Amino acid sequence: xxxxxxxxxxxxxxxxxxxxxxxxxxxxxxxxxxxxxxxxxxxxxxxxxxxxxxxxxxxxxxxxxxxxxxxxxxxxxxxxxxxxxxxxxxxxxxxxxxxxxxxxxxxxxxxxxxxxxxxxxxxxxxxxxxxxxxxxxxxxxxxxxxxxxxxxxxxxxxxxxxxxxxxxxxxxxxxxxxxxxxxxx
Amino acid sequence: xxxxxxxxxxxxxxxxxxxxxxxxxxxxxxxxxxxxxxxxxxxxxxxxxxxxxxxxxxxxxxxxxxxxxxxxxxxxxxxxxxxxxxxxxxxxxxxxxxxxxxxxxxxxxxxxxxxxxxxxxxxxxxxxxxxxxxxxxxxxxxxxxxxxxxxxxxxxxxxxxxxxxxxxxxxxxxxxxxxxxxxxxxxxxxxxxxxxxxxxxx
Numbered sequence: 001x002x003x004x005x006x007x008x009x010x011x012x013x014x015x016x017x018x019x020x021x022x023x024x025x026x027x028x029x030x031x032x033x034x035x036x037x038x039x040x041x042x043x044x045x046x047x048x049x050x051x052x053x054x055x056x057x058x059x060x061x062x063x064x065x066x067x068x069x070x071x072x073x074x075x076x077x078x079x080x081x082x083x084x085x086x087x088x089x090x091x092x093x094x095x096x097x098x099x100x101x102x103x104x105x106x107x108x109x110x111x112x113x114x115x116x117x118x119x120x121x122x123x124x125x126x127x128x129x130x131x132x133x134x135x136x137x138x139x140x141x142x143x144x145x146x147x148x149x150x151x152x153x154x155x156x157x158x159x160x161x162x163x164x165x166x167x168x169x170x171x172x173x174x175x176x177x178x179x180x181x182x183x184x185x
Numbered sequence: 186x187x188x189x190x191x192x193x194x195x196x197x198x199x200x201x202x203x204x205x206x207x208x209x210x211x212x213x214x215x216x217x218x219x220x221x222x223x224x225x226x227x228x229x230x231x232x233x234x235x236x237x238x239x240x241x242x243x244x245x246x247x248x249x250x251x252x253x254x255x256x257x258x259x260x261x262x263x264x265x266x267x268x269x270x271x272x273x274x275x276x277x278x279x280x281x282x283x284x285x286x287x288x289x290x291x292x293x294x295x296x297x298x299x300x301x302x303x304x305x306x307x308x309x310x311x312x313x314x315x316x317x318x319x320x321x322x323x324x325x326x327x328x329x330x331x332x333x334x335x336x337x338x339x340x341x342x343x344x345x346x347x348x349x350x351x352x353x354x355x356x357x358x359x360x361x362x363x364x365x366x367x368x369x370x371x372x373x374x375x376x377x378x379x380x381x382x383x384x385x386x387x
Binding site: 073075076077078107109110136137138139140142143149150151152153154168170 | 283341353376378382
């Protein structure tokens, strides 16, 4: 292993640690830590790949943070179009120290994670947490995200504690910010 | 008195609109249509005088989930057309919003993939909202009863988009087999991930 490779793998490990810390550390009441099915990495980030059971704890953290969970894919044009608004939301949160987390749940196909998803995230300098959901039996889990979801993407779950809203739609910037703001009051 | 009648009428009209806005439920009568096929001929359910029912699939060219199911659509047609349940595919997307779903591109794709079934264009997007299709692919299995077509199954083709051979549930096949045997489908509605239908209408 060259020195450079060693550096890279240290960086990767620290990204995974950082991710897990972000995801589960903040959720003090989340009891189970999900083990990813797989982890895909480039020199910038590592993405955990979950089945629905692994993703599930992220849809029901019980704390005072507002979670914005966006189901998307790089091949979905309306998803890509609204992505900058989610990014803006995430960045504004980081600046203002708001109790809000954006989690982008990618439904990209496993064979395209390395070739397409990671380069996409790098090109666009995505700072939100990204996880991959790989669970083909969608009929078994779509209703668990929200019964009103038909399965079309983009779809977005926003929740804080017991209050949950799901939208099967593309957001304009204003629509997204207005809806999220109703959770922040 | 007059006023309360007016309010009642309003509520009635409003709830009727709400009830139809969501599309069909199991047991509803499905509308027939006459839409242009990729071969230039128009197709209607009424053209199929011997059919016992139909596998209507709202699908398109561009959506990766639709593409993953292309071979399975041909397989369904090959299996069930001889038994009286032909596949009819309908592209519901507005090509101005998704140029890969234009009529010309549909013709190309149908040829490349040797679709054995009609691949129709929902010109003016009048049919998919009546059915209540929300994504591609989205399947409606209809049973012919007299001159009517009753919705018996709504949802996914099977439970594994990545690999049909790995699917443990084949919802459409099971539904058609049940109907052929004179029974109701064992699973009447399912959900699946898919692409939104591209429309300028809200």
